[in-house]
Amino acid sequence: MGYPDYVKYLLMFLGTCVAMCGCVETDNGNPIHNNPFIIFPGEGKASVLQPNGEEQWFIGSEQEIVWNPGVVPEDSTITLLLSLDGGGNYPHIIVSNTANDGSFIWIVPDLPSKNSILQIAGPVSRDVSDTKFLILRKPNPKQVTTGGGEWPSWRNDRLAFMSDRNGNWDIFVTTVNGTSPLIQVTTSTADDRYPNYDNKGFHLTFTSNRTGHQEIWATTQFFNRNTDKIQLTNIGGTHPSWRPLPTSDELVFLSFTSPGLFNISVLKFQLPLTRSTSIPSPSLLADNTNKERPNWVIESSGLNQIYYKDFGARTGPNVVKTLIANSGPNLPESIVVPVSNSLVRNPSISPSGGKMAVTIGHDIWVMDLKDGQITGKPLQVTFDPATDDVADLHSDNTMAFQSNRTGRTEIWWLTLP
Structure with missing residues (x-):
């Protein structure tokens, strides 16, 4: 006793x-x-060890529930119960009167919840997870393109991408649900790459070498898609990204300094762009390192930030950098993605600034952001053995990306769990 x-x-x-x-x-x-x-x-009484807070378990996956059996003689068996409302109620019995040996293999049921709590209960012992864990439905990606597609930019109902299906790189526009015909936006014999829509889906920028070297160009939905293109830079530029709403009148991009090295520069325009729009002088934010894919974000605090990947020697592989926009040159801050020092690439920030997607290895991971800080654990959202890369967060809930899972790189999209 x-x-x-x-x-x-x-x-x-x-x-x-x-x-x-x-x-x-x-x-x-x-x-x-x-x-x-x-x-x-x-x-000592039995106590929960796993899941004990912030685990992300997908429906249908096999997971091990782990607990400390304790040393209470009466607790020879344990019942495991599940709450989906943060511990208010425990209506779901995972297993009843199982041996108190500290482990149970569980096939996660179709009960999605971000407020899950595990309870273990014996004749004497009773314990619950320290904090909530997540039961999630694994995303089901859907294919958008069939003739080759890379570097998606998805705003409103329009999705722009680049493709070499006709022999050289051109910009195309479609919709993810196939309700509109595929439109070829550029037809130059040059290579046009890296499209980026503003947040209204009105102005479409891209990189082109049609002048003999890479510059930023633009078109709008009112222009003749075959002839009317505006050159926006003359110092060399790539990877353009518009400032989010409410005033998408500025553009951040990578300007060239020497092979493999880039400045982060900003252009300001009088909108809408017209055929007579002149090339403005850019302002410099950061210089002379190997960078990729700047994203302009307005934080919930109102601060304008530029997120980008920097491959500089002093930057860790799992670090994304941020700069304050509209302030002239300034020292970048680091955001460390908690993924065991893995290489992080191609950051994408949702229009709200609340989510960041990155490529880690051959898959895409998504995490919550708040004022430039990662909150919670990163969540893996693609699982194919092929290479999934270049995510573009359409919202906090939807994302486009490129994948070679069919043997050719195409554009796909999914709903986030």
């Missing part, structure tokens, strides 16, 4: 007091034991 709780607490209190004294003395003051010790009741 176990001791009543009040006896256990009394024994622990007395043991602690003895340990603090460091000895037990006889009546004449001579110590009979001079080593600190604590009296423990020896009846």
